[in-house]
Amino acid sequence: MEMKEKIQEKFRTLFGQDGAIFASAGRVNLIGEHTDYNGGYVFPGAIDKGIMAEVMVNGTEKVQAYSMHHDEYCEFGLNEEDKPSQNWARYLFGVCREMIKRGGKVHGFSTVFAGDVPLGAGLSSSAALESTFAFALNNLFNNGIDKFELAKIGQATEHNYCGVKCGIMDQFASLFGKAGSLIRLNCKTLEYKYFPFNPQGYKLVLIDSCVKHELASSAYNKRRASCENAAAAIRKYHPDVEFLSDAKRQWLDEVRDEIPEEDFLRAEYVIGEVQRVLDVCDALERGDYETVGEMMYQTHFGMSKLYEVSCEELDFLNKLARKMDVTGSRVMGGGFGGCTINLVKDELYEPFIAAAKEQFAARFGHEPKVYDVVISDGARKIQ
Numbered sequence: 001m002e003m004k005e006k007i008q009e010k011f012r013t014l015f016g017q018d019g020a021i022f023a024s025a026g027r028v029n030l031i032g033e034h035t036d037y038n039g040g041y042v043f044p045g046a047i048d049k050g051i052m053a054e055v056m057v058n059g060t061e062k063v064q065a066y067s068m069h070h071d072e073y074c075e076f077g078l079n080e081e082d083k084p085s086q087n088w089a090r091y092l093f094g095v096c097r098e099m100i101k102r103g104g105k106v107h108g109f110s111t112v113f114a115g116d117v118p119l120g121a122g123l124s125s126s127a128a129l130e131s132t133f134a135f136a137l138n139n140l141f142n143n144g145i146d147k148f149e150l151a152k153i154g155q156a157t158e159h160n161y162c163g164v165k166c167g168i169m170d171q172f173a174s175l176f177g178k179a180g181s182l183i184r185l186n187c188k189t190l191e192y193k194y195f196p197f198n199p200q201g202y203k204l205v206l207i208d209s210c211v212k213h214e215l216a217s218s219a220y221n222k223r224r225a226s227c228e229n230a231a232a233a234i235r236k237y238h239p240d241v242e243f244l245s246d247a248k249r250q251w252l253d254e255v256r257d258e259i260p261e262e263d264f265l266r267a268e269y270v271i272g273e274v275q276r277v278l279d280v281c282d283a284l285e286r287g288d289y290e291t292v293g294e295m296m297y298q299t300h301f302g303m304s305k306l307y308e309v310s311c312e313e314l315d316f317l318n319k320l321a322r323k324m325d326v327t328g329s330r331v332m333g334g335g336f337g338g339c340t341i342n343l344v345k346d347e348l349y350e351p352f353i354a355a356a357k358e359q360f361a362a363r364f365g366h367e368p369k370v371y372d373v374v375i376s377d378g379a380r381k382i383q
């Protein structure tokens, strides 16, 4: 049975009626990593894996929610003190609360939901969940909130109800995603632009190392400090440089002797990465996927050798991709674990996946997971 039919069956069993069906998506980021807090570009798209929810206004002030993934039912009110204890329900509660805080109407509703974004794998199942409900409640209660504000509702949910201080990219991609398009988002101005992504003859595939190294948060803070330090040094000569992404490469060279070598290398990566996003956008407008792939390798190199946020497992997968002539491959997300994102010619797909599974398992003792993704529509009403 399809996910939709399973949801509908459960919904009828629990609530005896039919509701409306909404969905939103997980996301990938093709290129543009560690650029967000430097005021640079990210380049995400929604994927063909997401969350689907049947939702019906129930005429009370209570939310009745059932998560198919957890096989768990939860009921909660809409006031701040009604915060549910289940983690999954906090995402729904947070979306309700943040919508109410922004002047939106939210009353009781009943819902059954399910998803096929792997949880915690770096594809942002949480943003898919928030965006589905932000979109659904906005629609059902006729709030007329624009999509950018809905993304902020999802982001604020993470901050205030789930303890995750994330940026806006994931919710933005989930809500604004379109089939066949990636979206370049300027993290400083929040301007965005769609670019065509129709890699005919290629597949986009994630290989999940299934490792998470614990350095991530302290290393992250150190990287941020390095970037700020480099930006401050450049700003002395170029006062308009607000964020590191505003700096030209030669401006960084001018201050090379004034900052620690480590900060220089971090900044070199970031400034290069901002330019690579622009280069990838140009390449996509020409349909030049070989250049896109080359840029992905350059990003991986930068993340591994300059920014130093890769790890043995991810470098191993990247190196294997290069050896097998895969078009593009790089670590996706903050680093220290998670997935590589790979652009693979159709005919290379099977041998590459087989080799990755076998060789990774031989080296690290467990098989990586593999997720095929297609760039697809984001938040929408299905029925």
Ligand code: ADP
Pocket (backbone or CB within 6 Å): 051, 067, 068, 069, 070, 087, 088, 089, 091, 113, 114, 115, 116, 117, 118, 119, 120, 121, 122, 123, 124, 125, 126, 127, 129, 164
């Ligand atoms: P991710 O990188 O996938 O966003 P997070 O840890 O941020 O990982 O979010 C995962 C959490 O989101 C889960 O622990 C769960 O609470 C919620 N979630 C995601 N997908 C689902 C789902 N299909 N059903 C119920 N809850 C989900």
Ligand code: MG
Pocket (backbone or CB within 6 Å): 124, 125, 126, 127
């Ligand atoms: Mg998340």
